[in-house]
Amino acid sequence: MTAFARRNGVLHAESVSLIDLAARFGTPCWVYSRAALEASLAEFERELAGLDALVCYAVKANSNLAVLDVFARRGAGFDIVSGGELRRALAAGADPRRIVFSGVGKTAAEMELALAADILCFNVESAPELDRLSAVAGRLGKTAPISLRVNPDVDAKTHPYISTGLKENKFGVAYEEALALYRHAASLPNLTISGIDCHIGSQLLDPAPFAAALDKILTLVDQLAANGIVLHHIDLGGGLGIRYRDEDAPTVQAYLQPMLQKLRDRHLRVLLEPGRRLVGNAGLLLTRVEYLKPGEVKNFAIVDAAMNDLARPALYGSWHDIVPVVAPQGATRPWEIVGPVCESGDFLGHGRELALATGDLLAIMSAGAYGMAMSSNYNSRPRAAEVMVDGADVHLVRRRETAEELYALEQRLP
Numbered sequence: 001m002t003a004f005a006r007r008n009g010v011l012h013a014e015s016v017s018l019i020d021l022a023a024r025f026g027t028p029c030w031v032y033s034r035a036a037l038e039a040s041l042a043e044f045e046r047e048l049a050g051l052d053a054l055v056c057y058a059v060k061a062n063s064n065l066a067v068l069d070v071f072a073r074r075g076a077g078f079d080i081v082s083g084g085e086l087r088r089a090l091a092a093g094a095d096p097r098r099i100v101f102s103g104v105g106k107t108a109a110e111m112e113l114a115l116a117a118d119i120l121c122f123n124v125e126s127a128p129e130l131d132r133l134s135a136v137a138g139r140l141g142k143t144a145p146i147s148l149r150v151n152p153d154v155d156a157k158t159h160p161y162i163s164t165g166l167k168e169n170k171f172g173v174a175y176e177e178a179l180a181l182y183r184h185a186a187s188l189p190n191l192t193i194s195g196i197d198c199h200i201g202s203q204l205l206d207p208a209p210f211a212a213a214l215d216k217i218l219t220l221v222d223q224l225a226a227n228g229i230v231l232h233h234i235d236l237g238g239g240l241g242i243r244y245r246d247e248d249a250p251t252v253q254a255y256l257q258p259m260l261q262k263l264r265d266r267h268l269r270v271l272l273e274p275g276r277r278l279v280g281n282a283g284l285l286l287t288r289v290e291y292l293k294p295g296e297v298k299n300f301a302i303v304d305a306a307m308n309d310l311a312r313p314a315l316y317g318s319w320h321d322i323v324p325v326v327a328p329q330g331a332t333r334p335w336e337i338v339g340p341v342c343e344s345g346d347f348l349g350h351g352r353e354l355a356l357a358t359g360d361l362l363a364i365m366s367a368g369a370y371g372m373a374m375s376s377n378y379n380s381r382p383r384a385a386e387v388m389v390d391g392a393d394v395h396l397v398r399r400r401e402t403a404e405e406l407y408a409l410e411q412r413l414p
Contacts, residue, residue, distance in 0.1 A: 003033035003389075004284060004365070009327035011363055013389040018286055018325045022361055025385045026400065027288040028305035030372050032062075034390040036282035037070045043252045044274065045074075051260070051270060056100050058238050058275025059085040061369040066388045066397035067279060068092035077120070079238070079273040083110035090117065100235065100271065102149065102197070104129075111136045115144060123149045123197040123235065125172055130185050137190035146185060147195035147235060150178045150220060152213040154200050172199075178220055182229050193229060195271070196221060199237025202276060205247055207255045210236070214259050218266075231268060238273035242280040244366045245319045252277070276369040283368025285310055285384075286325070287348075289360045290340070299335050301356050306339025307346040308378040310364060310371050314345045322349045325361035337362070341379050372398075377406050 004013055011018045013031050021031060044055045056077035059068065063085060068078070069092045077098030078089040089099055101114050102123040111133055114122065124130050124146050137144040151172035173181055185191050198217050200209055214236065221231055236259060243249045263270060287305035294300075312318040322337055335356060337349040348364060375383050382401035387394055 003036035003039075003282060004363070006327065011323065011325045013284070015392040016389050016394055018361060018363060021387060021389075021394065022286055022288065022325075024394070025387055025396065027286050027361070028303075028309050028384040029286045029400075030283060030367070030384055030386040031286055032064075032067065032279075032283045032368060032386065032388045032397075034070055034388055036368075037067065037279060038074065040278045040282060041071060041074055041076060044256075044272065044278075047252055047256045047260075048270070048272075053270040053272070054098060056098065056235075056271055056273050057278055058273050059089060060373060061275030062279045062283070062371070062373050063088050064372065064386055064397055065092045066386075066395065068094065071278070077271070079275075083107070083113050086110070086114055086117065086119070096120070100147075100197075100273070102199075102273075106133075108132060108136050111144075112140060115140055115142050121145045121147055121194050121233075121235075123147050124185075125149045127173070127181055127184065130181065130188060130191065134188040134190045143190050143192050145194040146191050147193070147197045147231075147233070148173055148178055148181055148185070149197040149199065150175055150217060152198055152200065152216040154209050154213040154216070172197075175216060175220070179223055179227065182224055183227065186229055193231065195231050195233035195235055195269075196224075197235035197237065197271075199235075199273065200239060202239045203241040204239045205241045205249055207250050207258060210239075210255065211258050211262070214262055218262065221266075221268075233269035233271055234263065234266075235271040235273065238275050238277070240274055240277040242276055242366065242369075244280075245321065280369035281366050283366075283371065285364040285367040285371060287362050287364060289356055289358055289362065292356060292358055294333075299333055301335040301337050301354070303337060303339060303348070303362060305348065305364065305384070306341040306379075306381065307343065307348075308341055308376045308381050309339070309384055310348060310367060311374045311376070312370055313348050314343075315374075320349065320367060321365040322352050322354070323363050323365060324354065324356075325363055328355040330355040341381070377401075380406055382406060 054077045056079040058079045072093040081103035096117040099119040100121045104125045149172040287303040291302040307314040332353045332355045334351040339346045385400040386398040388397045
């Protein structure tokens with residue numbers, strides 16, 4: 001679906017003008033579409049209908065409570081990577097029996113929190129983590145359900161910073177060591193083996209690496225069964241990419257069906273952990289042009305959003321479409337879209353052909369994932385407001401921070 005479209009030359013979020021949102025909430029401002037969120041989840045639900053399957057939204061992509069609430073109301077599960085994300089999911093109404101806990105650095109305190117909540121499963125990523133989890137569970141008189149995140153050493157063909165399935169990546173246990181680690185897990189007194197987990201990267205546009213990874217994981221599943229270790233679920237992870245510019249992003253059907261065919265007659269519950277695919281194109285960052293600074297070599301359009309708001313361009317060299325809220329008129333020229341942060345790397349887009357004037361509103365598209373969730377207060381900049389549009393209704397789901405709040409936890413020396 002197209003949640004963001006022009007009406008009479010003005011870009012709207014569902015039925016609401018972005019001009020009106022800027023006037024009401026100021027800029028920069030994150031804008032999300034409830035309809036787009038629900039449509040993205042429904043795409044997975046259609047492919048999984050009739051199967052024993054659970055979509056666990058990757059909270060790290062966008063952890064706003066309203067976003068989590070939309071998914072929780074539809075019965076989704078959640079993939080978390082910290083105690084803070086667990087608390088967020090529970091605060092948003094998540095069923096703890098639909099939560100899986102991933103991540104390489106779970107602390108004992110986080111394990112205790114998750115055990116007390118009675119989550120569905122811990123995705124364990126190392127031998128020391130197995131030992132720690134068993135000890136923590138024993139101290140609490142509980143049994144921890146676990147799966148091992150197995151690294152299949154498959155090239156996901158994505159940016160190296162978001163590739164997670166190669167031997168040189170920090171995530172998961174080595175494929176060659178997995179059988180021995182499962183045997184070790186089976187020997188520990190306070191663990192119960194539930195499943196197996198695999199996640200090879202993010203923003204994947206080719207379904208082939210998913211299928212290749214699954215083939216290796218299923219070989220391991222059979223080896224485990226031959227050793228008397230029977231699994232109950234397989235977690236296929238997430239990573240399915242979206243269209244930012246001109247990418248040919250696969251449909252959910254094209255991504256899932258080859259894997260579901262391989263799982264036929266396996267009698268394994270299927271878990272998925274999509275993040276970006278559910279929220280990426282359901283949000284944008286609304287910003288205003290503060291100054292135009294034409295130059296001999298480059299033309300700079302200085303906007304009120306910056307790398308502290310949307311880090312992806314500076315961090316990964318990522319592309320986001322940047323479009324005028326009001327249909328442009330007049331001649332275009334190439335502009336560097338930059339923020340006010342004191343870094344030469346503070347850019348949101350290079351060489352964008354736009355007709356601009358001071359005060360124009362711009363929409364930075366496909367910003368629903370890894371936007372606000374990765375934002376910071378660098379240069380003591382308050383983080384932007386977040387709003388959710390639901391048809392003609394608008395909800396402020398996180399107000400803009402104040403400068404005073406940035407140092408409220410600090411104090412001067414006596």
